[in-house]
Amino acid sequence: MTIGVIARVTIVDGKGAEFEAAFAEQAKGVRANEPANKLYQLVRSREDPNAYLVMELYDDDAALAAHRAAPHMAAMRPTIAPLIGAPTVVEIYDAV
Secondary structure, three states: OOEEEEEEEEEOOOOHHHHHHHHHHHHHHHHHHOOOEEEEEEEEOOOOOOEEEEEEEEOOHHHHHHHHHOHHHHHHHHHHHHHEOOOOEEEEEEOO
């Protein structure tokens, strides 16, 4: 069953360009190493420049688990973590 993920990310004020660049690098790793990932897209709020959503689609729960444990994700955490301004809210959905 296809799994959808929405991650609501709030970044540190003024760090938008840095966050977007780091996310773009992370997304390259996802696209190159995760064939069961069908969508990994960052979008920014039009109302709040510090609010982002990450929209994700995976073939199944195993693909989502592999994403979370992937070396390319772990490698980017030290770069992205200091840019996050509030706890990220992750919502997981089943495709219908």
